[in-house]
Amino acid sequence: MELRINGKKRTVTADAKTPLLYVLRDELDMTGTKYGCGEGQCGACTVLLGDAAVRSCQIPASAAQGKEITTIEGLAQDGKLHPVQQAYLNEDVFQCGYCASGMVMSTVALLRAKPKPTEEEIIGFMNGNVCRCGTYPRILAAIKEAAKA
Amino acid sequence: MEEKTPTFDPNQGTEQHRAGKTDKSRRRFFKLLGGGIAVTFVLQDAFALLSDSGSAPSPRKAFADEVDAWLHIGENNKVTVYTGKVEVGQNIRTSLAQVVAEELQLPIGSIDMVMGDTALTPYDAGTFGSRTTPSMGPQLRRAAATAREIVLDLAAKEWNTDKHTLSISNGQVLHPGTNESKTFGELTKGKEFLKPLAGDVPLTPASAWKVAGTSVPKVNGEEILTGKHKYVSDMKLPGMLYGKVLRAPSFKASLKSADLSAAKALPGVVAVQEGDFIGVAAPDPQTAEKAIKAIKVQWQEVPQPSRAELFSFLKENASGGGGRGSTRKGSIERGMNTATQKLKSSYTVDYIAHAPMEPRAALAQWENGHLTVWTGTQRPFAVRDDLARAFGLPQEKVRVLMPDTGSAYGGKHTGEAALEAARLAKAAQKSVTLTWTREEEFTWAYFRPAGLIEVYSGVTEDGTLTAWEFQNYNSGASGIHTPYVVPHQQIQHHPVDSPLRQGSYRGLASTANIFVIESQMDDLANLVGMDPLAFRLKNLDEPRLRAVFEAAAKGFGWGSAKPAPNHGFGVGGGTEKGGFTATCAEVAVDPGSGEVKVVRTTTAFECGAVVNPAHLDNQILGAIVQGLGGALFEAVDFGNGKILNPHFAQYRVPRFKDTPAIEIIQLDRKDLPSAGAGEAPIVGIAPAIRNAIAQATGIRLKSLPLVPKGMKGMLGSR
Ligand code: FES
Numbered sequence: 089m090e091l092r093i094n095g096k097k098r099t100v101t102a103d104a105k106t107p108l109l110y111v112l113r114d115e116l117d118m119t120g121t122k123y124g125c126g127e128g129q130c131g132a133c134t135v136l137l138g139d140a141a142v143r144s145c146q147i148p149a150s151a152a153q154g155k156e157i158t159t160i161e162g163l164a165q166d167g168k169l170h171p172v173q174q175a176y177l178n179e180d181v182f183q184c185g186y187c188a189s190g191m192v193m194s195t196v197a198l199l200r201a202k203p204k205p206t207e208e209e210i211i212g213f214m215n216g217n218v219c220r221c222g223t224y225p226r227i228l229a230a231i232k233e234a235a236k237a
Numbered sequence: 238m239e240e241k242t243p244t245f246d247p248n249q250g251t252e253q254h255r256a257g258k259t260d261k262s263r264r265r266f267f268k269l270l271g272g273g274i275a276v277t278f279v280l281q282d283a284f285a286l287l288s289d290s291g292s293a294p295s296p297r298k299a300f301a302d303e304v305d306a307w308l309h310i311g312e313n314n315k316v317t318v319y320t321g322k323v324e325v326g327q328n329i330r331t332s333l334a335q336v337v338a339e340e341l342q343l344p345i346g347s348i349d350m351v352m353g354d355t356a357l358t359p360y361d362a363g364t365f366g367s368r369t370t371p372s373m374g375p376q377l378r379r380a381a382a383t384a385r386e387i388v389l390d391l392a393a394k395e396w397n398t399d400k401h402t403l404s405i406s407n408g409q410v411l412h413p414g415t416n417e418s419k420t421f422g423e424l425t426k427g428k429e430f431l432k433p434l435a436g437d438v439p440l441t442p443a444s445a446w447k448v449a450g451t452s453v454p455k456v457n458g459e460e461i462l463t464g465k466h467k468y469v470s471d472m473k474l475p476g477m478l479y480g481k482v483l484r485a486p487s488f489k490a491s492l493k494s495a496d497l498s499a500a501k502a503l504p505g506v507v508a509v510q511e512g513d514f515i516g517v518a519a520p521d522p523q524t525a526e527k528a529i530k531a532i533k534v535q536w537q538e539v540p541q542p543s544r545a546e547l548f549s550f551l552k553e554n555a556s557g558g559g560g561r562g563s564t565r566k567g568s569i570e571r572g573m574n575t576a577t578q579k580l581k582s583s584y585t586v587d588y589i590a591h592a593p594m595e596p597r598a599a600l601a602q603w604e605n606g607h608l609t610v611w612t613g614t615q616r617p618f619a620v621r622d623d624l625a626r627a628f629g630l631p632q633e634k635v636r637v638l639m640p641d642t643g644s645a646y647g648g649k650h651t652g653e654a655a656l657e658a659a660r661l662a663k664a665a666q667k668s669v670t671l672t673w674t675r676e677e678e679f680t681w682a683y684f685r686p687a688g689l690i691e692v693y694s695g696v697t698e699d700g701t702l703t704a705w706e707f708q709n710y711n712s713g714a715s716g717i718h719t720p721y722v723v724p725h726q727q728i729q730h731h732p733v734d735s736p737l738r739q740g741s742y743r744g745l746a747s748t749a750n751i752f753v754i755e756s757q758m759d760d761l762a763n764l765v766g767m768d769p770l771a772f773r774l775k776n777l778d779e780p781r782l783r784a785v786f787e788a789a790a791k792g793f794g795w796g797s798a799k800p801a802p803n804h805g806f807g808v809g810g811g812t813e814k815g816g817f818t819a820t821c822a823e824v825a826v827d828p829g830s831g832e833v834k835v836v837r838t839t840t841a842f843e844c845g846a847v848v849n850p851a852h853l854d855n856q857i858l859g860a861i862v863q864g865l866g867g868a869l870f871e872a873v874d875f876g877n878g879k880i881l882n883p884h885f886a887q888y889r890v891p892r893f894k895d896t897p898a899i900e901i902i903q904l905d906r907k908d909l910p911s912a913g914a915g916e917a918p919i920v921g922i923a924p925a926i927r928n929a930i931a932q933a934t935g936i937r938l939k940s941l942p943l944v945p946k947g948m949k950g951m952l953g954s955r
């Protein structure tokens with residue numbers, strides 16, 4: 089199978105049915121994308137397919153063929169953080185940080201679809217991402233900051 | 238810095254009376270680290286830990302309250318701190334570096350924290366009970382200050398001047414008289430200085446802090462945001478296999494028979510059976526899963542209590558009531574005789590799960606009879622000891638490392654995954670990684686205890702408490718004592734052999750006990766027709782608790798603001814682990830749907846001198862959000878030895894939509910020692926919400942969670 093990840097072609101040997109999450113993490117050692125539940129319930133595994141946020145634990149790798157996959161590793165360009173990452177960094181959002189990659193990827197998708205979201209739209213879009221450390225208000229602040237940038 | 242300072246003789250690099258064997262260890266120690274200055278708490282620790290033979294003394298065990306760490310300043314001015322404490326999101330990697338940076342006047346970036354590595358850091362009982370900030374913080378400050386005095390002594394000698402005229406900045410000692418300066422490395426000149434921690438070394442007072450006390454951002458924030466930080470579940474070793482364990486269908490089940498042959502027949506699969514433990518290791522997780530499914534197995538299950546009968550089970554199986562925390566003062570009978578109003582209530586608290594976002598994980602490697610395990614645990618040394626015992630190895634042959642982990646909240650005191658990965662790696666003769674699934678984490682970890690709490694209390698017409706009887710079944714001792722003044726008290730804790738495996742949690746039992754105390758206080762205020770806050774203050778002496786109640790009330794607008802229709806205000810607070818918390822909450826109850834929404838909260842918190850305001854805010858925030866889950870809807874459902882809701886789809890955790898507007902008021906007491914803050918701020922939120930619901934609806938709820946299914950059907954009777 090051939091996948092396009094962060095602008096690069098990658099050939100993978102995993103079974104076509106294997107969820108994209110495990111192909112990324114286990115076969116390609118791209119471990120920035122996290123396992124939190126494997127059931128589409130927490131958002132830790134969020135990546136972009138094209139511009140859309142998807143739960144990589146829920147889609148078979150074969151379904152990502154022919155689409156541009158973006159993971160957390162592909163956001164920063166030439167050593168410069170993506171504006172969403174920068175906004176999260178400025179807000180010093182995280183505690184354990186395990187939810188970070190999924191939060192950031194969801195935010196990127198949100199802002200691509202809606203560059204100036206209302207607070208309600210942000211909360212609605214992000215509700216599928218769990219931060220068990222409870223940093224939600226800070227994430228909200230970071231998203232608002234990123235939307236201004 | 239005006240205080241009289243002890244002087245070190247820089248030529249006396251080590252304590253003279255520790256010769257011979259110690260010198261050999263000392264050489265090895267500096268060979269590993271390079272020259273420079275090392276400050277240790279107990280010399281023996283550093284030596285023993287660096288030893289590669291079994292002959293060195295094994296590190297002394299410290300008591301839970303005692304901490305050790307050590308610190309090394311290299312010739313490149315790089316400071317390395319070695320501590321057995323671990324990072325699970327409390328941001329102590331940052332706050333501990335801050336206190337060291339403060340005493341050494343160094344930029345935070347030149348401090349490297351080596352944490353939770355049993356081969357390199359001194360013994361530590363574990364990272365729990367909010368002990369890091371009050372005990373490790375001050376010790377590291379003293380270690381850093383000791384090192385600073387050594388550097389100053391060296392410079393004073395070199396320049397032949399009084400060390401009190403010298404100043405220190407950015408890794409350099411400055412001579413204001415001559416404008417000369419020398420880096421720490423230039424002063425130590427590759428020589429080796431080893432000092433035990435000085436007890437009477439001057440510390441920078443909190444009022445003069447420049448780095449400590451400020452909001453230094455998370456030191457590895459960028460690594461986390463770019464996905465570069467390796468959590469245990471992300472780590473890989475060449476040739477590594479993926480482990481998986483065959484789980485019993487219910488707790489306490491025993492194995493009747495097992496046939497592993499089909500699993501063993503799969504390519505590359507190693508299948509292991511040792512007693513009731515059955516597991517596999519395979520080249521990829523999918524094959525491991527397939528192998529587990531291929532095992533034919535029969536279990537002997539045993540009947541067990543279910544959630545429906547939980548609280549009667551706790552009462553019927555309770556011990557006599559002499560559990561930890563039990564006390565008695567005066568006589569309940571006499572207290573009740575002077576009361577004009579009496580109130581007897583019974584409260585229940587369900588089991589809840591920590592549900593850390595990173596489930597338990599471990600990576601195990603065997604090399605020449607040595608076992609190394611990377612795992613996410615709050616107690617790496619205890620896990621090392623467990624592994625040593627399980628495999629019959631001396632402690633020196635087991636090393637446990639704990640990379641910064643995807644949270645714990647008191648839920649990772651143990652090393653189940655470490656043991657499982659190590660067993661499989663031993664059998665496979667290859668390294669094995671093993672990450673629990675969400676379902677395994679929800680089932681095979683441990684829970685915050687469930688409890689039944691009965692209170693009998695008396696009060697006079699003017700709102701003075703006279704009697705307080707508190708019977709706690711199983712939920713634990715933390716926060717069990719009322720902070721209010723009551724002349725006649727009886728407090729009993731009845732431990733029970735819990736139907737589910739239970740253990741530590743954020744704030745421990747105080748989440749249950751303070752919920753009950755503060756609910757009962759509200760109902761008593763209602764009974765005598767007093768404002769709930771005024772009633773509390775009337776019966777409260779502790780000035781620090783009074784201060785947070787008053788600050789939270791002021792910030793919230795208690796007394797001045799009035800709740801809208803179907804809204805209610807509530808207050809709750811208490812003290813735990815040296816932290817003082819009060820929370821005011823506003824809830825809205827939809828009369829049609831019965832949905833309960835927490836609209837806003839104001840929490841005032843005080844834990845002595847604040848080390849990092851932004852990270853303290855984050856800890857308080859986290860405690861409130863987590864506490865809100867346990868208050869409103871979190872509960873572990875179980876029946877006959879099975880967990881019935883082991884998924885996020887069924888076990889509801891707080892999400893963006895559940896999060897109220899959260900106001901946090903920090904009372905920074907620079908005159909008081911810093912206490913930890915990861916736990917105490919959780920205690921006020923549940924009673925505040927409960928009391929706000931009571932004000933909005935008149936319904937005085939008596940169980941946690943309060944409204945797992947909303948209040949539909951409860952409101953009609955009004
Ligand atoms: S791991 Fe995919 S949603 Fe939780």
Ligand code: FES
Pocket residue numbers: 182183184185186187188218219220221222223326594643644
């Ligand atoms: S910071 Fe720990 S889960 Fe979000």
